[in-house]
Amino acid sequence: MDKHSLETLELELAILIRRVSLITKCNKSGTLDKAAYLLLHQITSYGSAGVKALADESHLDISTVSRQAASLEQKGYVDRISDPLDGRACSLQLTNLGTKEYNEHKQARLDKIADILKNWSNEECEVFGQLLQKYNRSIIDM
Amino acid sequence: MDKHSLETLELELAILIRRVSLITKCNKSGTLDKAAYLLLHQITSYGSAGVKALADESHLDISTVSRQAASLEQKGYVDRISDPLDGRACSLQLTNLGTKEYNEHKQARLDKIADILKNWSNEECEVFGQLLQKYNRSIIDM
DNA sequence: AGTATATAGTTGCATTATACAAGCACTTTT
DNA sequence: AAAAGTGCTTGTATAATGCAACTATATACT
Numbered sequence: 001m002d003k004h005s006l007e008t009l010e011l012e013l014a015i016l017i018r019r020v021s022l023i024t025k026c027n028k029s030g031t032l033d034k035a036a037y038l039l040l041h042q043i044t045s046y047g048s049a050g051v052k053a054l055a056d057e058s059h060l061d062i063s064t065v066s067r068q069a070a071s072l073e074q075k076g077y078v079d080r081i082s083d084p085l086d087g088r089a090c091s092l093q094l095t096n097l098g099t100k101e102y103n104e105h106k107q108a109r110l111d112k113i114a115d116i117l118k119n120w121s122n123e124e125c126e127v128f129g130q131l132l133q134k135y136n137r138s139i140i141d142m
Numbered sequence: 143m144d145k146h147s148l149e150t151l152e153l154e155l156a157i158l159i160r161r162v163s164l165i166t167k168c169n170k171s172g173t174l175d176k177a178a179y180l181l182l183h184q185i186t187s188y189g190s191a192g193v194k195a196l197a198d199e200s201h202l203d204i205s206t207v208s209r210q211a212a213s214l215e216q217k218g219y220v221d222r223i224s225d226p227l228d229g230r231a232c233s234l235q236l237t238n239l240g241t242k243e244y245n246e247h248k249q250a251r252l253d254k255i256a257d258i259l260k261n262w263s264n265e266e267c268e269v270f271g272q273l274l275q276k277y278n279r280s281i282i283d284m
Numbered sequence: 285a286g287t288a289t290a291t292a293g294t295t296g297c298a299t300t301a302t303a304c305a306a307g308c309a310c311t312t313t314t
Numbered sequence: 315a316a317a318a319g320t321g322c323t324t325g326t327a328t329a330a331t332g333c334a335a336c337t338a339t340a341t342a343c344t
Contacts, residue, residue, distance in 0.1 A: 132154035
């Protein structure tokens with residue numbers, strides 16, 4: 001692998017993480033903080049799930065997700081549905097309000113990204129997306 | 143802009159941030175935590191600087207950087223040089239030990255990225271690096 | 285010159301996100 | 315039926331951070 005490309009990637013990845021984290025941090029305009037958004041995102045993507053499954057998916061401690069879930073429930077963004085077959089388990093289901101909040105937040109993110117990319121060609125956007133996807137998959141396959 | 147590309151980018155960026163953050167978190171094997179590494183990186187890239195300048199650059203609170211700097215100094219990674227012209231100011235300068243630690247940490251990062259990219263073609267690596275760089279610059283120009 | 289204001293940095297305090305450990309209620313296994 | 319396992323919650327500790335108060339120095343204005 002070309003040494004120069006590698007150094008560029010290391011540097012630019014680091015910068016990206018920092019920049020995006022900063023943007024995300026400032027993003028508390030809405031009622032949805034980062035953790036909450038990611039949790040709603042997970043539920044939206046993979047469907048209703050229990051605390052354990054969500055914690056595994058996000059590599060957070062169960063207790064952390066438990067608190068996040070309680071917070072979302074308290075805000076009315078998710079409902080806690082008891083599993084009729086297993087008295088211990090429950091699954092978190094998006095409410096209409098939660099769906100609405102999630103979509104608004106997501107749209108805001110999309111708008112921001114579109115704004116960043118406003119001078120990019122369609123082809124560049126597409127290639128960038130594909131390479132990001134490939135990179136993310138490559139991380140897993142390790 | 144193509145809607146599909148945009149959605150892909152939003153999703154993959156989010157995933158990237160999460161994955162990389164997780165990797166970084168586990169990265170505490172060395173004596174250099176993430177904040178310390180970024181600070182050393184800043185000093186390496188932009189040269190010796192004071193707490194205020196470093197805080198501005200990284201968008202952290204001065205007090206936070208002040209503590210990080212104290213920690214680095216205590217570990218012997220930076221020296222605090224008083225500004226002869228301004229009694230308030232000081233600048234943080236990398237020591238040999240600090241440089242060594244930084245380089246080792248950086249090499250570990252490079253190795254990890256090289257491992258992730260081991261099956262990528264040179265061209266893909268290059269294009270990915272360029273697009274990341276372009277994206278980072280696009281974020282600034284907003 | 286002298287006073288007011290601004291700046292670089294430190295430190296105390298509060299907040300927040302998180303992990304770990306203990307505990308509870310229920311289920312599965314033996 | 316007892317023991318072990320599982321899903322979840324809650325108490326406690328820690329670490330990173332921001333804000334506010336403070337110190338010491340520098341700059342500006344009158």
